Amino acid sequence: MSAAERQTILIVDDEPEVRTLLRTGLEGEGFSVLEASDGSQALTLIERVPISLVTLDLKLGGEDGLKVARELRVVKNVPIIMITGKSDAIDRVVGLELGADDYIPKPFLMREVIARVRAVLRRYEAGNAPASGATSEDEECYGFDGWKVDLLRREVRDPSGELRDLTTAEFNLLALLVQRAGRVLSRDEIMDLLKGHDWTPMDRSIDALVARLRKKLEPDSERPTLVKTVRGVGYVFAGSAKKL
Known part of the structure; x- marks a missing residue:
């Protein structure tokens, strides 16, 4: 090297x-x-x-x-x-x-x-990295409920335009969720999509990561309206996400 x-x-x-x-x-x-x-x-x-x-x-x-x-x-x-x-x-x-x-x-x-x-x-x-088969231009930004996610700059702005501080793992999770809005993702799928981590069957890190993200996005993290739990399956992004 x-x-x-x-x-x-x-x-x-x-x-x-x-x-x-x-x-x-x-x-x-x-x-x-x-x-x-x-x-x-x-x-x-x-x-x-x-x-x-x-x-x-x-x-x-x-x-x-x-x-x-x-x-x-x-x-x-x-x-x-x-x-x-x-x-x-x-x-x-x-x-x-x-x-x-x-x-x-x-x-x-x-x-x-x-x-x-x-x-x-x-x-x-x-x-x-850009998603497979996608150009950086058509995957650059997503919006939902007044929020803006810039995938290239790795920035998240709330409805007031303020930058929100997300960890690398939180940003990566939010990015994959908004790109698959409305699709239910199992914990195993989320683990595979996030990559690069040595997950185990008893690993609660996905649940902890979702909980952290909810605290930063949801008005009431105990009653989430954006990142919802699908009992027995996993999670779904329920916000009205779209490319900008």
Whole structure:
């Protein structure tokens, strides 16, 4: 892999030993690596350097990792893998609900980090790619109930025109739903369409992802009118979605 082709990973962690461990493992797999010990350094780097993915410690000394994640996404819609301490008592589903694209608990195995980094990058790249057989022009934007989804810019605007902050996984889910509005999708179909994730039969990540998306789209997420559950089958986008 040439230097121009190498993807850059930003490691944000206040522990030098953790940064060194991650750097060594990621560079050994051909990634370019940058380090930041706090949110301020991370913001400076992401503004100056093209970053492919961020690994972010949930607790950066006295900083809130979730606040840092939101600040990073204001600058760039970059995939984020949250790294959490064992004492945080946070399971996989809750970790995803916090807004990360994935999460890894400490202590971690480097091979698991590499696998998850590659999976998130594949999922992000798949979401950026135009649908098979479609041109970028005719698949650029969709609208529903005053909302606008720009697939090329990966932007979502609410009826007032305000940009809404969606994670990579949330945006990818919304994109596939609006493109298939009115069609009931099973959880297995959604998993296949999102790609790039190691799903298991007991995986509740799709349900958690739908719940997160509803909170950002629905006036009342407990009584959804856009992303509806079809009992025993899966989900359907019930909004009046159309190409713009």
